[in-house]
Each structure stands twice: as C-alpha cells, then as structure tokens.
Amino acid sequence: MGKGGGLRASNQDSLFNPPSSREAALALGLRDQLMASNFALLQKHVESDIRRQQLLNIERRLREHPYPPQLVIENTSICNLTCIHCSHRELKRTRRHMKRELWNKIVEEFGANSPDTEIWPTFYGEALIMGYKSELWDRLDYAAAVGCRNLVLNSNGTLLHRWDNIDKILASPLRRFILSLDGLSKETFELVREKAKWEEVYPAVEELCRRRIANGQKYPAITAQFSVMKQNAHEVDAYRAYWEARGAEVKVRPMLEWTATGTVRTDTIVHDSEFRIACPWGNNTMAIHQDGSVVCCAVDYEGKVKVGNVNEITVKEAWRRLGERVRRPHREHRWNDIPDLCKGCGDWQVAGAEYEEESVEGTRPFWYYDKDERSAVG
Numbered sequence: 125m126g127k128g129g130g131l132r133a134s135n136q137d138s139l140f141n142p143p144s145s146r147e148a149a150l151a152l153g154l155r156d157q158l159m160a161s162n163f164a165l166l167q168k169h170v171e172s173d174i175r176r177q178q179l180l181n182i183e184r185r186l187r188e189h190p191y192p193p194q195l196v197i198e199n200t201s202i203c204n205l206t207c208i209h210c211s212h213r214e215l216k217r218t219r220r221h222m223k224r225e226l227w228n229k230i231v232e233e234f235g236a237n238s239p240d241t242e243i244w245p246t247f248y249g250e251a252l253i254m255g256y257k258s259e260l261w262d263r264l265d266y267a268a269a270v271g272c273r274n275l276v277l278n279s280n281g282t283l284l285h286r287w288d289n290i291d292k293i294l295a296s297p298l299r300r301f302i303l304s305l306d307g308l309s310k311e312t313f314e315l316v317r318e319k320a321k322w323e324e325v326y327p328a329v330e331e332l333c334r335r336r337i338a339n340g341q342k343y344p345a346i347t348a349q350f351s352v353m354k355q356n357a358h359e360v361d362a363y364r365a366y367w368e369a370r371g372a373e374v375k376v377r378p379m380l381e382w383t384a385t386g387t388v389r390t391d392t393i394v395h396d397s398e399f400r401i402a403c404p405w406g407n408n409t410m411a412i413h414q415d416g417s418v419v420c421c422a423v424d425y426e427g428k429v430k431v432g433n434v435n436e437i438t439v440k441e442a443w444r445r446l447g448e449r450v451r452r453p454h455r456e457h458r459w460n461d462i463p464d465l466c467k468g469c470g471d472w473q474v475a476g477a478e479y480e481e482e483s484v485e486g487t488r489p490f491w492y493y494d495k496d497e498r499s500a501v502g
Contacts, residue, residue, distance in 0.1 A: 162478070163352045163378045164360040169473040170397045182475050183401035186455055191238035192410035192443055194489070196422045197230060198222060198247035199263065200254055201414045205280055206318045209306075209353055209379050211386035211425055212248055221254060222414040226435060227263050228270075230412065233439050235271025242274050242489065243267065247411055248425045252283040261292045268297035274486075278302040278349075282320050284328035294336060298344035300487050302375070303329050305348055307356050308363040316356055333371045345487035348372045353379040353390060368480070373487070377477040383423050383469045393470035402454035403472040410443060418442040420450055420465055428465040 162175075169175045200221045206213040227245075234241050245251055245264065254260035264275055275296075281303045284290055293301055307313030310322040317325075333346055348367035350360060364374045379390045409422035412434055420429035431445035453461040482488055 163376055164357045166352070166354060166357055166392055168392055168394050169378070170394050170399045176399060179401050179473070179475060182404055186402055186404065186407045188447065188451070189408070191234070191241055191440065192408065194242040194244065194409045194422070195230075195234065195439075196244045196247045196409060196411040197227065198249060198412060198414045199227060199245050199251055199260065200249035201247070202253055203248070203250045203280075204253065204282060205250070205320055207280075207306075208316055208318060208355070209351060209388055209390075211382040211388050214386045215248065215425065217413070217427060218415070219249070220414060221259075222416075224259075224263070226416055228266060230434060230439060231267040231272050232270050235267070237440070239271045239273045241272075242276050243272050244276050244278060246278055247413070247422070249414075250280055250283070251277060252279050252286075252289055255283060255287045255289045255292065258287075258292065261296055264296050264298065274299050276300045276302065277344075278304060280304055280317060280320060281325045281329050284332060285324065290328070290332050290335065293332065293344065294339060294341060296344065300347055301332075301344040302347040302349050303372075304351065305329070305363075306351050306353075308359045308366055312356050312359055316353070329372075330370055333367075337371045342484055343487075345484040346372045347375050347487075349375045349377065351377055351379045373480065373483065375477050375479055378474040380423060380471040380474045381469070382425050383428070383465055383471060385426060385428060385465070385468070393473050395468070395470050400457075400459065401472060402457070403450075403466060403469075404475040405471060406446075406450045406454050406466065410439070410446065412439075418446065420446075420463060423469070423471050424465060429463045 167175065169179070201215070201217070201219045202221070203212050231243065234243060245260070245267075251260055254263075264277075267275060275298050277293075277298050277300070279302070284293075305313065305325070306316045313322045313325070314320060329346075329348070336344075336346060348363070350356070350363050352360060360376060364376065367374050378392060381388050381390060381393055384393075384395070403421070405421040405423055411419050411422045411424060413419060413427055416433040416435040417427050417430050418432050418434060419427045429449070431449055432442045434442055450463060450466070453459075454466070459467070479488060
C-alpha cells in the first residue's frame with residue numbers, strides 16, 4: 125500500500141492489468157468509508173449550507189486586478205477526444221491553431237506588465253497536438269524568454285508518447301503540467317475520456333512522473349486532475365492514492381456545464397436558485413480564442429460574449445472592457461445587468477478545488493496563496 129493507503133503497482137502491472145472500478149474501490153475500503161472528497165458526494169452545491177458558505181467566502185475575496193490573474197490562450201481549438209463532460213464535440217466555431225505572431229504579441233505584453241499571471245496556453249483544444257515539429261514548445265520558450273514566469277499547461281495525455289513530448293515537457297519552462305484523466309479504472313477512464321485508451325495514456329503519465337523524479341526536477345510539477353461526475357465519483361479516493369503514490373499531485377474539482385449553452389449538464393448545479401454569488405470565473409480569468417477574440421470568461425467556449433479582439437487592441441484594454449461588461453455588474457450584484465450568458469450559467473457554483481498540502485513551491489493557482497480564500501474552497 126502506498127501513501128494514503130493507495131494502490132502500488134509495478135509498471136508492468138499498471139500497463140497490462142488496469143484496476144477495475146470495483147478493485148479500485150475495494151483497495152481503499154470504500155464500502156466502509158465511502159468518499160473522503162466532499163465533491164464526490166455529488167451534493168447540489170447551493171443546497172449544502174457548508175458549500176454555500178464556501179462560495180460566500182470565495183466571493184468575499186474577489187477584487188479588481190490590473191491584469192487578469194489567470195489568462196487562458198487558445199493556441200489551438202482542435203481536440204482529438206469527445207469527452208462526455210465537454211462541449212467541444214458540439215463546437216460550432218472554426219477549429220484551427222492560433223497564429224504565431226498573435227501568441228507573441230500577447231505574451232510580450234504580459235512579460236512586460238504582468239509576468240506572474242498564470243498563463244494557460246490552451247483553452248478548448250488539446251495543446252499537445254502542436255507538439256508536432258515542436259511548435260508548442262517553441263511558443264512556450266518564447267513566452268519564458270520575454271518574461272512570463274508562470275506557465276501552466278493542461279492536457280488529456282493522449283499524445284504524451286508522440287514526438288518526444290515527455291522529453292520536451294521536462295525540458296520546458298512550465299511551472300505546472302496538468303493531466304485531466306477523470307478516472308482510474310480502464311472502464312471509467314474510457315467512458316469519460318471518449319476515444320482515449322487507458323493502456324496508452326496511463327503508462328505514459330507514469331513514465332513522465334518516474335522520469336521527473338529520477339531527474340530530481342522541481343518543475344514542472346505534475347498534477348493528475350479529476351473532474352467529479354456521477355460516472356466516476358466512486359473512484360475519487362482510489363485515484364488520489366494511486367497518483368500520489370507515483371509522485372504526482374492531485375487536484376479534485378466538481379464537473380461544470382460550460383455555461384449550459386450546450387448539452388453538458390450535472391445534477392449538482394441548480395439553475396433556479398435565489399442564492400447567487402459574483403462569478404469567480406468572470407472576475408479572475410480572461411480567455412482568448414484562437415482568432416484573438418476576447419470572450420466572457422474561461423468557460424465561454426463558443427464566444428457568446430465578446431469585448432474585442434487582441435489583434436486590434438491591447439490585452440489591458442480588453443481586460444478593462446471585461447470589467448465594465450462582466451466583473452463590475454457581478455461584484456455589485458446587478459444581476460439584471462450581467463450578460464445573458466451569465467444569467468443562464470451555473471458554473472459559478474463549482475468554484476474551488478481540493479488540493480493536498482503544497483509540496484513544490486509556486487505550483488498552486490493564485491487563490492491558493494490567500495489563506496482566507498484557500499480555507500474557503502477546501
């Protein structure tokens with residue numbers, strides 16, 4: 125048994141004998157201690173007094189920032205999976221890569237003016253698709269060269285074994301590399317991550333973790349992310365133990381609905397509640413689509429709300445416009461004045477995530493370092 129009572133398997137075991145859903149549960153005695161993760165209980169967020177207080181605490185810490193604390197830049201809107209909890213399969217806008225000169229313009233502004241902003245070089249696409257001919261890694265190197273110090277990449281892990289991507293991740297300027305896996309057993313993983321293959325992804329992630337440890341590297345920290353939904357909630361604790369035993373950090377978060385403008389839904393979000401807080405996504409994030417459009421927030425995947433295009437204006441000007449259109453009405457509770465997209469969206473209810481204690485300095489989202497806000501989200 126590994127840390128936290130987790131499963132410990134050899135590399136051969138993990139490759140040829142993936143744990144079944146039942147085995148994963150029994151390994152942690154989950155019949156007796158059900159689920160330690162609060163999100164795994166699948167409660168409706170606004171119907172839990174504890175969760176409502178957490179959300180109020182999160183709202184209390186929202187404030188204005190001169191530049192976005194978190195910037196999501198869509199280097200590509202192409203993805204190779206059709207995950208059941210993602211609206212990418214219904215995406216109507218053009219799927220293509222961002223032009224290199226636009227990426228350069230954006231990161232140059234941040235390197236000069238807000239170097240510690242969390243920059244995520246992906247939004248509604250799989251960035252490792254751009255690992256071919258090293259285009260992704262060249263872009264990250266350029267961002268670091270112009271002063272961006274907090275680069276965070278999220279991936280589905282399906283292309284880790286291609287184009288020397290593991291080598292390039294370990295040699296990159298990334299602060300964090302996040303793998304969105306969402307299932308431990310083969311059946312659960314492949315149900316949620318439709319088109320992905322457990323026997324390709326899991327061994328590759330394990331190899332990445334082993335090599336990072338063997339190299340004695342501090343960065344990038346490797347995070348195994350788990351979005352909780354009814355199809356996988358029974359595996360949360362086994363998943364956490366499995367990846368902690370292999371040297372990865374684990375992030376557990378509730379599933380969202382991507383603004384509820386597509387078909388993705390979760391029973392944990394309530395759309396007719398009188399309780400509401402200012403949206404942390406709208407206040408703290410800025411999202412730029414591959415064509416340069418600045419949209420409402422980091423869950424406005426289709427671009428229902430646009431305030432300009434950074435091909436034509438600065439990021440700071442776009443951030444100012446978002447403040448007038450989105451942030452101020454939210455923080456002032458002027459609910460009639462928020463965008464129609466926000467009125468129908470319940471994703472503010474899933475704010476926050478569960479982390480273990482930080483083991484590598486500087487590898488948590490910006491809100492983690494505010495002790496009051498950190499205690500609010502678990």
